[in-house]
Amino acid sequence: MPPVRRAALPCLLLCLWASRTQGAVCNVTGVWMSAMGSILKLAVSPDAELGGNYMTSVETMKGAAGNQRQSRLSGLLNRGAQPTFAFSVVWEGGSSSSWVGQCLVLGDGSQVLKTLWMLRSAAQGPEDDWKSTRIGEDTFFHLPAEE
Amino acid sequence: MPPVRRAALPCLLLCLWASRTQGAVCNVTGVWMSAMGSILKLAVSPDAELGGNYMTSVETMKGAAGNQRQSRLSGLLNRGAQPTFAFSVVWEGGSSSSWVGQCLVLGDGSQVLKTLWMLRSAAQGPEDDWKSTRIGEDTFFHLPAEE
Amino acid sequence: MPPVRRAALPCLLLCLWASRTQGAVCNVTGVWMSAMGSILKLAVSPDAELGGNYMTSVETMKGAAGNQRQSRLSGLLNRGAQPTFAFSVVWEGGSSSSWVGQCLVLGDGSQVLKTLWMLRSAAQGPEDDWKSTRIGEDTFFHLPAEE
Amino acid sequence: MPPVRRAALPCLLLCLWASRTQGAVCNVTGVWMSAMGSILKLAVSPDAELGGNYMTSVETMKGAAGNQRQSRLSGLLNRGAQPTFAFSVVWEGGSSSSWVGQCLVLGDGSQVLKTLWMLRSAAQGPEDDWKSTRIGEDTFFHLPAEE
Known part of the structure; x- marks a missing residue:
């Protein structure tokens, strides 16, 4: 067996592995939608800062999220390959939110966040602090890229 | 009563109110320490972005927070006057954290966050997602300004 | 129109209303399954205590939930009509869980929890307390009653 | 060395170890108070069920916790030795709470929960589910036993 052939198998395996790994990379950039209908636009800067904006479909009270319900x-x-992340949004009504999560590749190859x-709602003072934080879950699905 | 005196009382009241309001303003800028001993340095940009860095005193496992245990x-x-906020940190080991909170003025005039x-720890895949998020509480106290 | 007939319409309306209200009642008793495949059997005592057992499909580490992975x-x-509830489970490995939730009737008439x-995992001592609590979400769907 | 002496050292060590372990046992039975002033009375049944009652010092809205603000x-x-636990309370206004935690012995020998x-507040329906759960922290300190 000539040397070139001897090198072929490892190379092929490496390529297969690389393509498989490539397939499993989860890319947060783009437009995502939650089950509640909120829209999340994510951009990643060269030094791994997340920017974009969040358009919520829900509010705790009318006006809490502002007129546009949209915030940077x-x-x-x-x-x-399946990176974790964290991001923050502040709302016109005085409250602030943060998310932690991970971009995961499902068995069918689709990506979810x-x-x-x-x-966190704005407490009037220290005595209201205890009741000022709500918690919940969001799963975001990729929307097709905008033209 | 001459005009100048007639204006003095409202002005005085306004000054008093302003000084009192001023006293109740909670200012996040500076150096804060948690009960666990973590150090939080916060700076606020003109458009209300929070920057700075977080030096943790604890890790889930040795090395999870990186060699310096410090992150932007x-x-x-x-x-x-007592603003809410949210901020994020990513750790060398692959996990990401976020905080939501409020700067509150206590009865004695001191400020706390x-x-x-x-x-969020990095799950190997979707099947480990369920157990990947920890939660907890932190109260931060103001350290004297650095010279 | 004889009196008996005059009473018939309100009665009919009341019956309709009652049956519609009846339809919106969410009944926690029975067998439920989460998206992860965990099985929850709930029984309600006359004084509104919840009993039953929980069979988890997942563990933080092998053995953490015990041999049977089942606990009262x-x-x-x-x-x-759509009651809130809270319940607790302790695991063989030393950890304890609690759930809070609500039995809700969806638009199609189906019921979910x-x-x-x-x-809460068992910390070795106070210094490990901070990292000992995980959090997550579970939606449970009704399984057909067992014969 | 006579047999009785040969057995003495291990016995002594065992006694020392037992007394030290005994000292580190954290006992949840009794009356506890949180930093907010809520009172927790805990009793443990022979099969490790927790009973007792909870008297809250705070409410999300006036009346939410009921007239007595006290619930089983x-x-x-x-x-x-430092056991984890979980318990539930339901409130008159329709909401339900649960706690998870651990009884820990501090460096000075005192015990805390x-x-x-x-x-969980009662949502009107599925569309309000997302905002219905608040979260927070409580540390409870032992009150002297009631006579």
């Missing part, structure tokens, strides 16, 4: 977001993306969020 | 943070500050945090 | 549960049910849970 | 609790205690709680 600010966060950070970690490294890895699995997140948990906290929503 | 990115977040947003809301408006108000009352926060809740979530810590 | 103990909790309380609140009043109302929307819950959030916390899982 | 139901939960489970795990095994161990470190807990996190969730409070």
Whole structure:
């Protein structure tokens, strides 16, 4: 067996592995929608800062999220094929939210953002602090890229 | 009573009110320490972005927070005398954290940051997603300004 | 029109209303399954105590939930057509869980238990307390009654 | 060396170890108070069920916790020297709470219950589910036994 052939198998395996790994990379950039209908636009800067905006479909009270119900977001993306991340949004009514989550590749190859969020309302003072934080879950699905 | 005196009382009241309001303003900028000994340095940009860094005193496992246990943070500050905020940190080991909270003025005039945090570990895949988020509480106290 | 007939329409309306209200009642008793495949058997005592057992499909580490992965549960049910509830489970490995949630009737008439849970692991001591609580979401769907 | 002496050292060590372990046992039975002033009375049944009652010092809205602000609790205690536990309370206004936590012995020998709680409000329907869960932290300190 000539040397060139001897090298072929490892190379082929490496390529297969690389393509498989490539397939499993989860890319947070783009437009995502939650089960509640909220829209999340994520952009990643060269130094792994997350920007974009969040358009909520829900409010705790009318007006809490502002007229547009849309806010810029600010966060950070970690490294890895299925990276974790965290980002923040502040709302016109005085409350602030943050999400932590991970971009995960499902068995069918589709990508989801699995997140948990906290929503901090503005307490009048220290005595109302205890009841000011809500928590919940959001799963975001990729929307087709905008033209 | 001459005009200048007639204006003095409202002005005085306004000054008193302003000084009292001023006293109740909670200012997130500066250096804070949690009960666990973590150090939080917060700076606020002109458009209400939070920057700075977070030096943790604890890790879930040795090395999870990186060699320096220190990371930049990115977040947003809301408006108000006792503003809410949210910020994020990513850790060298692959996990990401976010905090939501509020800067509150206590009865003795001291300021605290009352926060809740979530810590998202990197799951190997969707099947490990369920157990990947921890939650807890942090109260931060102001350290004297650095010279 | 004889008196008996005059009373018939309100009575009919009341019956219709009652049956419609009846339809919107969410009944926690029975067997439920989560998206992860965990099985929850709930029984309600005359004084609104929740009993039954919980068979988990997942563990944080092999053995954490015990050999049978099944544990009795103990909790309380609140009043109302779509009642809130809370229940607890302790695991063989030393950890304890609780759920809070609500039995909700969806638009198609099906019933779900929307819950959030916390899982407390046993810390070695106070210094490990901060990292000992996980949080997540579970939605349970009704399984057909067992014969 | 006579046989009785040969056995003395191991016995002594065992006694020392037992007394030290005994000292580190955290006993949840009794009356506890949180930093907010809520009072928790805990009793443990022979099969490790937690009973007692909870008297809250705070409410989300006037009346939410009922006239007495006091409710029975139901939960489970795990095994161990510093056991984890979980318990539930339902409130007159329709909401339900649960706590998970651990009884921990501090460096000075005092005992605390470190807990996190969730409070589930009754949503009008599935569309309000997302905002129905609050979360927070409670640390309980032992009150002297009642005579």
